[in-house]
Amino acid sequence: ETGVTQSPTHLIKTRGQQVTLRCSSQSGHNTVSWYQQALGQGPQFIFQYYREEENGRGNFPPRFSGLQFPNYSSELNVNALELDDSALYLCASSSPASGRGGLETQYFGPGTRLLVL
Amino acid sequence: QKEVEQNSGPLSVPEGAIASLNCTYSDRGSQSFFWYRQYSGKSPELIMSIYSNGDKEDGRFTAQLNKASQYVSLLIRDSQPSDSATYLCAVNAGGTSYGKLTFGQGTILTVHP
Numbered sequence: 458e459t460g461v462t463q464s465p466t467h468l469i470k471t472r473g474q475q476v477t478l479r480c481s482s483q484s485g486h487n488t489v490s491w492y493q494q495a496l497g498q499g500p501q502f503i504f505q506y507y508r509e510e511e512n513g514r515g516n517f518p519p520r521f522s523g524l525q526f527p528n529y530s531s532e533l534n535v536n537a538l539e540l541d542d543s544a545l546y547l548c549a550s551s552s553p554a555s556g557r558g559g560l561e562t563q564y565f566g567p568g569t570r571l572l573v574l
Numbered sequence: 575q576k577e578v579e580q581n582s583g584p585l586s587v588p589e590g591a592i593a594s595l596n597c598t599y600s601d602r603g604s605q606s607f608f609w610y611r612q613y614s615g616k617s618p619e620l621i622m623s624i625y626s627n628g629d630k631e632d633g634r635f636t637a638q639l640n641k642a643s644q645y646v647s648l649l650i651r652d653s654q655p656s657d658s659a660t661y662l663c664a665v666n667a668g669g670t671s672y673g674k675l676t677f678g679q680g681t682i683l684t685v686h687p
Contacts, residue, residue: 478583499578499662499677500618513673519684547617551673562608563675565617 459483461550461566469572470538478533478569480548488512489531490563491523500547506531520541543573575682578665580678594652595681597663600644607639608664609648611657612680618662622648653685673685 468549470476472572482489488507492500502515506525520536529550547569577627578599589595595609604624610618622637623629624646636649650657660679660680667676 488673490675492675497679499679500675502674502676504675507673513675524654549675555631562620563673564620564622565610568617 458563459550461523461564461565462568463546463548463566465552465569466478466567467570467572469574471574472538472540475536476538476540476571478548478571479530479548480533480550480566483531483564486550486552486559486564487529488551489529491533491548492533493517493542493548494545494547494568495541495543503523503533503551515550520542537547538573540573543571545570576578577676578663578678579588580663582645582679582681584682585657586686587653587683588627589653589685589687591653591685593653593657593680593683593685595650595661595683597646597648597665597678598644599646599663599665599676601667601676602641602667603645604641604644604665604667606666607637607646608666608675609635609646610656612660612662614659614662621661650683653683655685655687658683658685 462481490505491503493498503516509525525531548566549562551561609621612618624637638647663678664675
């Protein structure tokens with residue numbers, strides 16, 4: 458157990474809807490990263506939040522957006538859902554204090570499995 | 575060319591054997607390297623991190639890094655059926671990629687009794 462929690466565990470939505478996924482970081486960690494993992498693939502980086510600001514973004518469209526709160530928990534919002542958004546969404550928490558200045562280890566939560574019909 | 579490449583497998587080894595998992599990466603400036611284990615339907619679990627050239631051992635696991643060859647590997651000694659999982663290689667390029675981990679597609683390992 459990493460201490461990173463995510464909710465909900467599973468979600469079914471229809472195309473065009475919007476979804477919000479939530480993540481609580483491990484105690485002492487101030488950085489949250491979000492990844493999308495399609496079946497049979499490695500996780501793909503969506504974006505990272507550090508102290509409530511976006512700190513890097515992967516190759517995902519603007520309909521993927523996020524927030525980080527003062528307690529370092531985070532939300533991932535996806536608008537206008539498409540069938541290809543069906544995936545396991547992973548949140549990872551980290552802290553520069555736990556590693557080598559920005560290249561710290563990321564610890565994953567259990568994930569949210571999203572199915573878009 | 576993919577940024578991080580792994581053989582997808584499946585790699586099948588008998589119980590007690592050494593399993594060797596390999597990973598190559600394209601960004602020569604990459605600074606940190608990780609191996610994660612992922613059981614079916616679960617999230618990735620960190621096994622090893624390595625930052626410097628050479629070997630790093632932790633129990634039955636040894637990570638090897640060769641930055642000149644842009645190659646990182648994971649050896650699992652005395653493989654057990656419970657080691658059967660997908661092994662993900664992840665690389666952090668640092669710099670402007672600051673917090674981004676780039677993953678390979680994973681190698682499926684099966685350890686048979």
